[in-house]
Amino acid sequence: MSESVSVAVAADVRPSAAPLRRRLSFRAVFGLTVLLCMGGAAVFAPQIAPWDPTRQMLMKRLRPPMWEARGLREHPLGTDHLGRDILSRILYGGRISLGVGLSAVSLSCLIGVTLGLLAGFHGGRTDAFIMRVVDVFLAIPYILLAMGVVFALGPSLLNVILVMAVTRWVQFARIVRADVLSIREREFVSGARARGSRSLRLLLRHVLPNALTPIIVVATLELAFMIIYESALSFLGLGVQPPTPTWGWMLSDGRNYVATAWWLATFPGLAIMLTVLAVNLLGDWLRDTLDPRLKV
Amino acid sequence: MLSYVLRRLVQSLVVLLGVSIIVFGLLHLTGDPTRLLLPLEAREEDVRQLRALLGLDDPLWVQYLRFLSRAVRGDFGLSFKHQVPAVTLIFQTLPATLELTAAGLGLALVVAVPAGIVAALRRNSFIDAVCSIGVLLGQAMPVYWLGLLLILVFAVKLHWLPAAGREGLASLVLPAVALGAFSMARIARMARSGMLEVLAQDYVRTARAVGVRAFLVTYKYALKNAAIPLVTIVGLEFGVLLGGAVITETIFAWPGVGRLAVDAIFSRDYPLVQAIVAMLATLFVLINLAMDLLYTYLDPRIVLVRSHR
Numbered sequence: 274m275s276e277s278v279s280v281a282v283a284a285d286v287r288p289s290a291a292p293l294r295r296r297l298s299f300r301a302v303f304g305l306t307v308l309l310c311m312g313g314a315a316v317f318a319p320q321i322a323p324w325d326p327t328r329q330m331l332m333k334r335l336r337p338p339m340w341e342a343r344g345l346r347e348h349p350l351g352t353d354h355l356g357r358d359i360l361s362r363i364l365y366g367g368r369i370s371l372g373v374g375l376s377a378v379s380l381s382c383l384i385g386v387t388l389g390l391l392a393g394f395h396g397g398r399t400d401a402f403i404m405r406v407v408d409v410f411l412a413i414p415y416i417l418l419a420m421g422v423v424f425a426l427g428p429s430l431l432n433v434i435l436v437m438a439v440t441r442w443v444q445f446a447r448i449v450r451a452d453v454l455s456i457r458e459r460e461f462v463s464g465a466r467a468r469g470s471r472s473l474r475l476l477l478r479h480v481l482p483n484a485l486t487p488i489i490v491v492a493t494l495e496l497a498f499m500i501i502y503e504s505a506l507s508f509l510g511l512g513v514q515p516p517t518p519t520w521g522w523m524l525s526d527g528r529n530y531v532a533t534a535w536w537l538a539t540f541p542g543l544a545i546m547l548t549v550l551a552v553n554l555l556g557d558w559l560r561d562t563l564d565p566r567l568k569v
Numbered sequence: 570m571l572s573y574v575l576r577r578l579v580q581s582l583v584v585l586l587g588v589s590i591i592v593f594g595l596l597h598l599t600g601d602p603t604r605l606l607l608p609l610e611a612r613e614e615d616v617r618q619l620r621a622l623l624g625l626d627d628p629l630w631v632q633y634l635r636f637l638s639r640a641v642r643g644d645f646g647l648s649f650k651h652q653v654p655a656v657t658l659i660f661q662t663l664p665a666t667l668e669l670t671a672a673g674l675g676l677a678l679v680v681a682v683p684a685g686i687v688a689a690l691r692r693n694s695f696i697d698a699v700c701s702i703g704v705l706l707g708q709a710m711p712v713y714w715l716g717l718l719l720i721l722v723f724a725v726k727l728h729w730l731p732a733a734g735r736e737g738l739a740s741l742v743l744p745a746v747a748l749g750a751f752s753m754a755r756i757a758r759m760a761r762s763g764m765l766e767v768l769a770q771d772y773v774r775t776a777r778a779v780g781v782r783a784f785l786v787t788y789k790y791a792l793k794n795a796a797i798p799l800v801t802i803v804g805l806e807f808g809v810l811l812g813g814a815v816i817t818e819t820i821f822a823w824p825g826v827g828r829l830a831v832d833a834i835f836s837r838d839y840p841l842v843q844a845i846v847a848m849l850a851t852l853f854v855l856i857n858l859a860m861d862l863l864y865t866y867l868d869p870r871i872v873l874v875r876s877h878r
Contacts, residue, residue, distance in 0.1 A: 405580065409587035411805075411855075412850040414812040418591070419841050420834050425598040501711045505816055508713050509831060524714060528820070530716055532725045539721075542714035550709035 301562075304554035311548050315367035322361035323347065327516045330356035335534050351536045353526060359536065362518040363544050369512075369519040370548065373434055374499040378439035382492050385445025390476055390484075392446065394451025400450070407443045415440040416505065423511045430513050437502055441495060448491050452484040459483075488565045493556035497549045504545055519547050570869075574862060581858045586637075588850040592843045597629070599610035603657050603660035605840060606649070645844035659826060663848075664736055666825030669817065670810045672741055673749035674803070681753045683800070685760025689768065690787065700757060707754025712813050715745040716820040725830045744821040748813050752806045759802055763795040770794075797868050804860030808853045 314321065334356035337344045344351065350359040392403035398557025419436045424430045456462065457480060465479050506512040507521020515522060520541040602625060603616045620626055624635065639645070645655040688700040721744060724732035731740045748800045762867065768791055776786050815827035822828070826845055833841040 286738065314773040405583050405587060408580070408854075409591065409850075411808065412588055412853045413846060414582055414808070414815065414849045414853075415592060416812045416815050417830050417834075417842070417846050417849070418595075419596050420815075420831070421846070424834050424837075497709070504711060505713060509816070510835075519814060524717065528717060531721050535721055538714070538717045542711065542717065545711055545714060546706075546709045549711075550705060553705065553708055562599070 274353060276390045284291055298558075300554045301383050301558040304551040304558065307551035308555065311367055311544075311551070312534060314364050315371050318361075318364040322358075322364045323349075324358035324361040326357060326361040326365040326518045328357060332356065335530070335537075337534070338536050350540050351534075353393055353523070353537050354530060354534075357518075359523070359540055362523055363520070363541055364542065365405050366518045366520040366523060367544065367548075369505055369507075369517060370500050370545070373430070373437070373503045373513070374496050376434045377437035377499045377503070378440070378492055378496045380434065381495065382443040382488065383439060384438060385442035386449050386481075386484075388442070388489060389446035389449025390453055390481065393450040394457055394472070394476055396454075403446065404450070407446055410440065410443045416502075419502075420509060420511050424508065428514055433503065433506060433512055437499055437506075441499070441502070444491055444495055445488065449484055452487055456480050456483050464541060490556060490560040490563065493552060493559055497552040497556065500545065500549055500552070570865070573865065577858060577861055581854050584854055585851060588847060588854075589637050589640055590633070592640075592847045592850075593633050595843060595846070596839050599832040601625075602839070604838065640847060643848070646840040648833070648838050648841040649839045650833070651842070655841045656848075658829060658841060658849050659844055662824060662826045662829045665823060666811070666814050666818070666827060668741070669744055669748060669823060669825060670814055672745035673813075673817075674752060674807065675749075676745050677753040677756055677806070678803070681755075681757035682760050685757040686759045686764050686792065686795075689764035692765065695793050697761075702760070704754045704758050707750045707757075710750060710757065712747055712751060713816050713820055715750055716743070716817060719743045719747055720820070733825055742820075744817050744823050746819040747820070748810060751813065752810060756799070756802060756806065760795070760799065763798055764791065767791045767795040797864070800860055800864050800867060804857040807856050811849050811853065826870070 318326075330352070333345065333348070333352050334355075335354055336352045337350055338351045339346050339349050341351075348358050348360070350363070352358055353362070383469035388403050388406075392400040419440050422436050423432055426436075462475065462479055465475055470479070503512060504519065504521030504524065507519045508525045509521075510525065513519050514519050524538050524545075527534070527536075528542070530537045586669045602623070603611075603619050606623075607616060607619060624632060627635075628655060643656050647653065648655045648658055651658060684700050684703070688697040691697055710727060720732045720743065720807045723730045730742050732743070734740055773791055776790050777783070781790070811827075814823075814825060817823065818827035819831055826849065830842065832838075833845065
């Protein structure tokens with residue numbers, strides 16, 4: 274009995290700042306490093322990829338990674354069912370994953386923050402209306418909506434980004450609204466209002482900057498989500514279309530070879546997981562550093 | 570209390586109305602629904618005939634009202650592919666999906682809640698570290714990849730469990746694990762932070778100070794209060810799981826609504842797609858309504874807070 278009390282009390286009282294900071298910075302450094310590597314690999318894919326990612330070499334199809342018996346040194350991670358180099362395809366696939374993810378987050382951030390600001394700041398009917406729209410988008414299974422829309426409009430890069438943004442903006446709207454509700458009651462806002470600031474100026478100069486912290490944190494965590502989302506659409510055949518290599522497509526290809534060629538699905542999955550892990554670590558660290566009270 | 574319940578009911582109805590607009594709009598996305606419904610090489614007179622048949626020449630709002638009045642009665646039309654009412658197909662596949670989501674959610678709760686609590690009670694310990702790593706991995710693993718890995722290891726290599734289909738309890742294990750992993754990570758995280766928050770409250774400190782036994786403090790005072798926010802999360806998580814079921818069912822050839830939906834989308838079976846989206850959204854709204862009402866029962870303060878929002 275006394276043991277668990279002392280442990281719990283110690284947890285409350287102990288000045289744990291030093292070890293905590295060390296652990297946090299490890300998370301940040303790890304996340305940033307992985308992310309920079311992935312980003313760099315995506316940007317410089319044409320320079321560093323050993324092969325053209327779409328080049329088919331049927332003589333060398335389904336070769337395992339180079340450390341296995343039938344592996345070839347020129348294909349470090351093996352080749353797929355059409356004899357394409359997996360490493361090169363992963364490098365190029367990063368461009369789609371990160372590019373689409375970043376664009377979709379930016380767009381959904383723009384939509385969500387705007388609507389969240391309006392809802393929180395104006396309150397009343399505007400707020401009620403926007404929040405019901407938020408509820409509607411929460412209720413609809415976004416992946417089905419996205420699939421239906423992409424299928425109807427055609428799976429182009431732009432359509433995929435648009436659909437992803439339109440189905441995820443609610444995350445931003447909710448957190449911004451909640452923040453603005455409390456910010457607008459603060460003294461500096463009434464002060465600015467008393468000085469005769471117009472609404473728009475008030476919003477952009479006084480309210481928005483104070484709501485920036487949660488926006489940054491949500492944007493980071495949403496980036497991780499969007500990367501998974503994009504590859505899920507790809508996996509289901511409704512993402513960016515072949516021959517453009519994407520991680521989701523590679524996984525989907527690999528699905529048919531799970532029993533015979535494990536490397537087809539394993540490496541692109543690993544790439545997704547590492548990237549998402551890095552972004553999440555960064556997001557957690559940002560939240561703990563910028564605003565520990567934030568619940569996202 | 571009653572006014573809160575009433576308001577919450579009206580809100581749910583409004584949300585369902587919004588859902589119906591989006592579901593209706595799904596068919597009108599490209600401007601002309603006949604282009605979605607008919608094959609590209611359809612003849613001009615077929616197009617005209619279908620337009621007349623579906624009443625597509627009426628003003629949009631007339632079409633919407635007609636759609637809505639049918640939808641309320643559960644009539645979304647015949648599935649193009651199967652030539653039976655879309656709703657019938659949903660009711661045939663829904664049990665499988667509910668079974669899968671319930672198993673996934675149940676698994677997530679059974680693992681995540683104790684893990685989160687232990688991690689909170691033994692903060693910064695080895696167990697806490699293991700839990701954090703599990704949470705990080707669980708949140709970073711895409712469900713389709715986890716599914717493939719599970720098949721690779723447990724079905725292909727070890728032959729312990731079936732890789733696909735729905736026959737018996739054994740076939741439920743892998744899909745449920747794949748589906749539940751992400752929620753497991755999130756719930757464990759919430760349980761941990763919720764427990765830490767409650768443990769830092771004054772009444773916990775007071776209880777300890779006056780000498781209430783540690784066991785009682787943890788399990789009676791703290792745990793009960795930490796459990797309350799979890800109720801809402803379970804409702805929201807159910808929506809996440811329904812969405813995840815679409816992918817999980819595709820991977821494991823699980824005969825549920827998700828797989829039906831994917832199939833319907835690829836065969837341009839729009840009445841079926843509309844019906845499924847509307848059904849799942851309705852289910853989500855109802856479950857969250859129930860969870861919210863349960864929440865107010867567990868924590869009456871919430872009515873006051875929300876009434877003044």
